[in-house]
Amino acid sequence: MIYFDNAATTLHKPPQVIEAVTKAMTTMGNCGRGAHPSSRRAAGAVYEARQKLARFFSCSREDHVVFTANATHSLNLAICGLFSPGDHVITTVAEHNSVLRPLYRLEGQIGLQTDYIPTDAKGVLQLSKLEEFLRPNTKAVICTHMSNVTGNITDLETVSAFTKKHGLLLVVDGSQSAGYLPISMKEMAIDILCVTGHKGLLGPQGTGCLLLREGISLRPLTVGGSGVQSYLKEQPPKLPEALEAGTLNTHGIAGLSAAMDYLEEMGLEVIKEKEDALTRYFYENIRHIDGIRIHGDPEGSHGPIVALNLPNMDSATLADCLAEDYGIATRPGAHCAPLMHKALGTDTQGLVRFSFSHFNTCEEVDLAVTALKELRQQD
Amino acid sequence: MIYFDNAATTLHKPPQVIEAVTKAMTTMGNCGRGAHPSSRRAAGAVYEARQKLARFFSCSREDHVVFTANATHSLNLAICGLFSPGDHVITTVAEHNSVLRPLYRLEGQIGLQTDYIPTDAKGVLQLSKLEEFLRPNTKAVICTHMSNVTGNITDLETVSAFTKKHGLLLVVDGSQSAGYLPISMKEMAIDILCVTGHKGLLGPQGTGCLLLREGISLRPLTVGGSGVQSYLKEQPPKLPEALEAGTLNTHGIAGLSAAMDYLEEMGLEVIKEKEDALTRYFYENIRHIDGIRIHGDPEGSHGPIVALNLPNMDSATLADCLAEDYGIATRPGAHCAPLMHKALGTDTQGLVRFSFSHFNTCEEVDLAVTALKELRQQD
Numbered sequence: 001m002i003y004f005d006n007a008a009t010t011l012h013k014p015p016q017v018i019e020a021v022t023k024a025m026t027t028m029g030n031c032g033r034g035a036h037p038s039s040r041r042a043a044g045a046v047y048e049a050r051q052k053l054a055r056f057f058s059c060s061r062e063d064h065v066v067f068t069a070n071a072t073h074s075l076n077l078a079i080c081g082l083f084s085p086g087d088h089v090i091t092t093v094a095e096h097n098s099v100l101r102p103l104y105r106l107e108g109q110i111g112l113q114t115d116y117i118p119t120d121a122k123g124v125l126q127l128s129k130l131e132e133f134l135r136p137n138t139k140a141v142i143c144t145h146m147s148n149v150t151g152n153i154t155d156l157e158t159v160s161a162f163t164k165k166h167g168l169l170l171v172v173d174g175s176q177s178a179g180y181l182p183i184s185m186k187e188m189a190i191d192i193l194c195v196t197g198h199k200g201l202l203g204p205q206g207t208g209c210l211l212l213r214e215g216i217s218l219r220p221l222t223v224g225g226s227g228v229q230s231y232l233k234e235q236p237p238k239l240p241e242a243l244e245a246g247t248l249n250t251h252g253i254a255g256l257s258a259a260m261d262y263l264e265e266m267g268l269e270v271i272k273e274k275e276d277a278l279t280r281y282f283y284e285n286i287r288h289i290d291g292i293r294i295h296g297d298p299e300g301s302h303g304p305i306v307a308l309n310l311p312n313m314d315s316a317t318l319a320d321c322l323a324e325d326y327g328i329a330t331r332p333g334a335h336c337a338p339l340m341h342k343a344l345g346t347d348t349q350g351l352v353r354f355s356f357s358h359f360n361t362c363e364e365v366d367l368a369v370t371a372l373k374e375l376r377q378q379d
Numbered sequence: 380m381i382y383f384d385n386a387a388t389t390l391h392k393p394p395q396v397i398e399a400v401t402k403a404m405t406t407m408g409n410c411g412r413g414a415h416p417s418s419r420r421a422a423g424a425v426y427e428a429r430q431k432l433a434r435f436f437s438c439s440r441e442d443h444v445v446f447t448a449n450a451t452h453s454l455n456l457a458i459c460g461l462f463s464p465g466d467h468v469i470t471t472v473a474e475h476n477s478v479l480r481p482l483y484r485l486e487g488q489i490g491l492q493t494d495y496i497p498t499d500a501k502g503v504l505q506l507s508k509l510e511e512f513l514r515p516n517t518k519a520v521i522c523t524h525m526s527n528v529t530g531n532i533t534d535l536e537t538v539s540a541f542t543k544k545h546g547l548l549l550v551v552d553g554s555q556s557a558g559y560l561p562i563s564m565k566e567m568a569i570d571i572l573c574v575t576g577h578k579g580l581l582g583p584q585g586t587g588c589l590l591l592r593e594g595i596s597l598r599p600l601t602v603g604g605s606g607v608q609s610y611l612k613e614q615p616p617k618l619p620e621a622l623e624a625g626t627l628n629t630h631g632i633a634g635l636s637a638a639m640d641y642l643e644e645m646g647l648e649v650i651k652e653k654e655d656a657l658t659r660y661f662y663e664n665i666r667h668i669d670g671i672r673i674h675g676d677p678e679g680s681h682g683p684i685v686a687l688n689l690p691n692m693d694s695a696t697l698a699d700c701l702a703e704d705y706g707i708a709t710r711p712g713a714h715c716a717p718l719m720h721k722a723l724g725t726d727t728q729g730l731v732r733f734s735f736s737h738f739n740t741c742e743e744v745d746l747a748v749t750a751l752k753e754l755r756q757q758d
Binding site (some may be wrong): 009011021026034073076101104204222224233234247323329331332336341 | 380382384387388390392396397400401404405406407408409413414415416417418447448449450451452454455475476477478479480481483484575577583584585586600601602603604605606609610612613614624625626627628629630631634695698699702707708709710711712713714715716717720726
């Protein structure tokens with residue numbers, strides 16, 4: 001199988017990630033729940049992973065790296081923990097349901113006020129409108145770093161300049177960009193960064209994290225065992241325990257930690273160059289297929305995703321043909337980002353997303369190009 | 380190292396669990412996010428795991444098995460999703476902070492009314508008092524199946540008779556009992572069962588689940604991507620998606636699924652018999668140590684835990700000596716169950732918990748007995 005669904009989850013993990021998980025499953029006790037060697041080993045591994053993630057994303061404190069189960073958990077924690085009645089937030093139509101649905105829920109529950117930055121016809125966010133949406137009660141901007149539908153990259157410098165100028169918080173969903181684009185919380189003045197471990201970071205499923213700038217306080221989403229200050233009725237206020245109730249996924253975190261080593265050794269610039277080359281190669285070879293519609297702005301600031309439709313063919317049918325006749329894995333349909341589909345006019349047809357990893361090859365891309373050309377002729 | 384901290388997490392996982400995780404990490408895409416083989420493989424593995432868990436716990440529907448990150452997540456989901464202002468709940472002083480802290484929070488947030496069943500001097504719950512605590516607005520009883528501090532087993536039949544008689548919901552924390560005691564949601568009339576995957580169920584960390592009786596409805600704790608009905612503003616109402624926003628830990632779930640096979644093949648009665656034999660053997664050999672204080676009721680209905688203190692020695696000191704001088708891993712201090720420690724009078728000294736797995740041996744227990752005797756003499 002040729003796997004072009006890396007934006008859903010990367011299938012090819014570096015061997016050291018798998019080895020680290022295996023080793024953790026045979027040697028690690030419960031992190032922070034005892035002082036014997038296997039418990040200390042777990043605690044040490046988790047601490048190392050925090051250090052690596054803090055360094056990777058230029059987060060000023062490793063104890064402000066909070067482990068979660070996935071980006072959805074991170075985003076719910078950020079959004080539910082941040083806002084109070086009367087707050088206004090600016091977000092975008094490029095957001096995933098893991099941002100939209102928590103916001104919709106708070107609209108109903110606490111009367112949160114929300115505005116959505118629109119896109120142009122290519123799905124590019126119209127950030128020039130940021131100022132128009134500013135209100136006296138605006139508390140934060142929440143935006144994705146890269147659209148999971150189109151691969152369009154958000155110009156975070158512009159957003160960051162806006163949030164700094166007006167003293168707003170900047171919450172970034174780095175689910176699609178982490179492990180592909182460099183993200184510096186310090187340079188980009190990001191207050192809360194939410195990422196998942198199992199996509200570009202190449203770690204196991206069941207891992208994610210939320211990184212906080214020092215001084216930002218969040219109400220916890222879950223409360224419970226903390227391993228420290230057991231007699232407090234509330235979750236202990238100190239990070240990371242404040243936001244990490246219950247037993248951590250040490251086995252998964254050990255894998256993510258090994259993945260961070262791989263990324264550091266390989267270097268993001270090498271990974272990005274490889275993925276960009278594959279994406280460009282694919283795009284250049286399919287863009288002239290008669291009637292093909294390519295969504296997003298692949299000639300602009302764009303990640304390793306190409307979203308497309310063939311005319312007169314439902315996206316699910318196209319993806320099924322690719323999978324069954326050519327052994328090519330893509331993702332069709334709606335991609336949990338309903339406002340983006342509406343903006344692109346693909347809310348009925350859906351779209352087929354090709355998403356690349358640096359483990360993919362030009363030969364695999366060649367096969368996909370041939371497949372699309374043949375399917376178009378049969379259409 | 381001799382590992383007697385199995386109530387914190389089981390360190391020895393069956394080899395097939397590790398193999399299943401490894402295989403999942405090399406073959407499985409994102410469950411429910413596409414229709415290509417690696418995504419379908421993930422979806423199939425998750426569905427199989429639901430079936431096994433439903434069968435294991437006699438839950439009537441496999442789609443009412445909801446995967447979570449751990450028991451804390453399950454319990455927060457149950458407690459935050461169930462209660463409304465004006466409700467009253469009966470719980471116990473044997474509960475873990477993963478029950479207590481969510482309840483305390485709701486007391487403050489929505490005025491939830493809570494009563495706590497006390498224990499006798501051996502930490503045994505005084506269930507005869509259940510009727511005294513009943514109010515017209517009592518909605519549920521939440522109780523642990525086995526104390527994580529003492530190993531005392533809750534007489535669920537009595538609790539269940541009470542909840543059935545008065546039409547209350549029964550929420551059970553099976554964190555410590557699952558994989559040791561049989562739990563039948565059907566026979567015990569359990570409405571919501573919360574378990575973790577990484578203790579007696581022998582699965583990986585980062586896995587847990589909540590099992591719901593048909594007809595019980597919970598508000599979701601997190602909302603976001605669902606893979607289906609992307610255009611709904613709310614989380615889709617159908618289980619399990621209703622309570623499972625975001626990418627599942629398919630890698631961990633595959634491991635848990637393999638662990639369920641192991642448990643089925645081995646049989647709980649065999650596991651229980653082995654663990655009971657080790658626990659009894661340990662207890663019988665230490666109970667006459669001069670001045671030793673054994674907490675809980677090891678001669679009553681009791682699981683594979685022995686909680687103890689030596690006189691004049693802080694529990695942390697004792698556990699450190701056991702670890703450093705004898706290579707024996709136990710857990711000292713407070714065990715995230717503050718009300719139980721107050722009931723036992725161990726809130727200052729803490730206590731040392733020995734918790735056994737069927738992978739432990741009599742020879743290991745012999746060493747622990749010798750260690751305790753020697754440490755007592757030095758005391």
